Amino acid sequence: MVNNFLLITPSYRRPYMLRSAILNANQQSNSSFVHSIAINQDEVGEFDYTPIIDDVVDLQKTYIQYHKNSYQHQNYKNAIEQVDYTKFDYIVKWDDDDIYKKDYLKELDAYLSENPDCDVYSCSLSLCINNWHMDSKGTMQNLGGMPKFVGMPQSLCFSQRAIKEILSWNDEKFQEIGKEFGGFEDTKYVGELNKQGFVFAKDLHSRQLIWHIHGGHLSGQGNVSTGAWSRLKWDKVSDTWEFHG
DSSP: OOOOEEEEEEEESOHHHHHHHHHHHHTOSOOOEEEEEEEEESSTTSSOOHHHHTTTOOTTTEEEEEEEOOOHHHHHHHHHHTSOGGGOSEEEEOOTTEEEOTTHHHHHHHHHHHOTTOSEEOOEEEEEOOOEEEOTTSOEEEOTTSOOOOSSOSOOEEEHHHHHHHHTOOHHHHHHHHHHHOSOHHHHHHHHHHHTTOOBOOSOEEEEEEEOSOEEOTTSOSEEOGGGTSOEEEETTTTEEEEOO
16 A cells, blocks of 8 residues: 655745755655645745755645744644645655655555554654753763654654644644643644544654754754754845854
């Protein structure tokens, strides 16, 4: 069985990382997918990404729309709802700050074909090129190339049943969920869906996903968000991208 996937990528001020995410999708050995990209901006139309991604976008498989930046959950909902998501078997959270090796969708398809009752595919990973993170005891750890739990799932894929539930949540509901399950959007999705009894994939370990961006700041301080060191903002006066930490 070959499942039909919708890849969703909301992206905010990360033009070079978005290009990488598109290339990761293009190289997949399983080509049964459509890629929905929601480019979020402080002002819709503040910059046209076309010159950065036009040579890597397959117009037959990729749908791109600009939105005003909002909360994380709404940004993900935009990426889902801007296409007819009901036509797809599964919706894959295809983040712009991860690296997806060529057999990632093939791996997903194989598992889900054997486990059609699965609502949420979430797995740990075996390849990681991060720098530093702070563990649950407050100790700084170097991730290197070894798998370590860093407080959030590294892969998410949802059934239509799970997506219907997720889309019913507004930002206020998502913030309430965060009070119980923490601030990462992934832990909120996993925590609430698990609480409601959705069926999860069991004990998976992927060599097809590389978690690579989150980690220590170049100055040597602790674990920081990518937003603190990898985002760019278009400056209309100088007509260039500027670092925006």
